[in-house]
């Protein structure tokens with residue numbers, strides 16, 4: 331595929347380049363990983379790169395070539411992801427990278443266009459999802475910011491719970507080695523996964539090479555991956571995976587940090603107990619938790635929630651590759667019957683008007699006048715149920731032509747719990 335050179339003034343120091351885009355073969359894996367390490371300024375050891383191969387789907391990879399030189403890459407993974415109402419196939423977009431010598435010449439644009447066309451033609455998924463390294467990159471390709479995640483830095487001495495926090499005397503805590511506890515972790519995760527939009531099915535490789543990976547490289551200066559399980563006589567009900575960065579002050583005062591990697595529980599009492607197991611960790615003065623859902627109940631459990639020291643980040647970005655199929659394949663929180671006009675330059679098959687009737691689960695082309703006009707990125711943002719359309723309209727990104735249509739669609743697309751991917755891919 332040839333790419334079009336746009337000679338904006340700030341790009342004028344770059345030379346014109348023509349690239350071809352195609353999937354890579356297994357023999358090209360070393361070039362692909364070398365490109366990845368260069369683009370991401372990464373220094374992963376060969377073992378970590380090899381693990382990544384176990385998660386890769388070669389026939390869904392793409393690379394851009396300038397002559398013989400591989401200058402860009404992008405890949406898709408075949409996921410099953412929970413959306414409002416249940417699981418659907420989703421293309422998980424990853425390994426998006428361009429060689430620093432070839433940046434800002436349209437290589438990413440060529441890769442994104444080809445990838446979206448491929449996903450559409452393959453027809454398996456109507457939706458694509460990704461995590462963005464930088465939030466400014468993907469809106470132009472029709473992705474919408476669909477989920478947020480929170481991070482916390484909790485001082486353990488200010489971590490008391492509210493008096494009526496749930497307690498179940500049947501529960502006990504168990505220290506486990508993550509690799510030995512995989513069945514327990516899976517059991518808890520699989521109970522939670524169908525409920526929360528954004529969580530995706532984890533392959534054996536995803537569990538082993540990502541969730542519980544524990545080489546020196548994975549530890550980033552902290553200790554080994556540790557696991558606390560909350561269980562009763564019937565089995566596991568919650569777990570925390572974390573590392574401890576052990577530290578003492580100059581005066582020999584314990585000052586360790588718990589770095590919480592993931593925490594899931596099937597019910598409130600198990601959830602509270604697993605959190606206590608990390609907040610009460612001896613010799614530690616802080617718990618640093620990242621990538622927590624935007625509606626994490628810890629916000630309500632802590633007696634002094636201002637000591638969460640919370641911050642937020644964009645989590646999953648969603649792109650409707652086939653708008654009609656995507657809208658027909660999720661559930662809705664309230665009835666809606668309206669005509670939506672979608673703008674989508676990159677995927678012209680999506681552009682135009684369709685009638686969504688949630689009671690029938692149908693979304694079909696129509697010539698009727700539009701009740702709402704919006705870019706495909708706004709529908710992607712709202713798709714998982716965590717981004718009301720009303721503020722997007724207030725920001726001027728959605729236009730209402732029939733009074734009440736905005737609230738009707740916004741309410742119908744909302745969902746609880748909040749969406750959250752839980753694990754960067």
Ligand SMILES: CC(C)(COP(=O)(O)OP(=O)(O)OC[C@H]1O[C@@H](n2cnc3c(N)ncnc32)[C@H](O)[C@@H]1OP(=O)(O)O)[C@@H](O)C(=O)NCCC(=O)NCCS
Pocket residue numbers: 338369370425426427428429432433434435436437438439440461462463464466467470
């Ligand atoms: C981000 C990256 C893939 C962009 O590739 P690229 O080939 O330079 O992108 P393009 O030339 O196709 O850019 C297309 C448009 O996106 C803009 N853009 C690209 N990267 C951007 C960024 N990081 N922030 C803001 N805008 C960006 C370009 O300015 C251009 O805008 P324009 O059409 O208005 O001129 C590349 O810089 C890279 O590999 N970065 C390091 C790895 C990384 O972060 N990958 C993304 C992982 S999620």
